[in-house]
Amino acid sequence: MSVAALPATPGHRRSHGVPRSLPMQALLLLLVALATRGALFGSPLIHSDEGFYLLVGDRMVQGAWPFVDIFDRKPVGLFLIFAAIRAVGGDGILLYQLAGLLHGKGRHVALQLLKLIYQLLRQQVGAVAEGLGQLDKRGA
16 A cells, blocks of 8 residues: 555544654653764764853853953853853763753753643633633523
């Protein structure tokens, strides 16, 4: 049976083996990211830009001012993110790589949660509107 021969029913979507639950999707994405990027964690040779941002963040933790004591043309928020990562302590390179990994997966989870909240609110608003319609019919 070819793909074109499949019935096109409304709302029919194939999941291609992707779990439907949000926690399982997040776990699957995390495992794939660890499998594809895990061997590079801790290597300072792959991201030279992030290494410099980490340096600026480290200097900021030590009291340096961005654009005064150390300069780059990027916005200060970027350096503040790396300063927060550096303030945690430990291996700064590994920490910023893990923070980047978690940020990417967190964005997916946040979008899925927003979609779920939207669907729930849409159901609630529909129920409230129907209830108000019933009240309006009784009052007429």
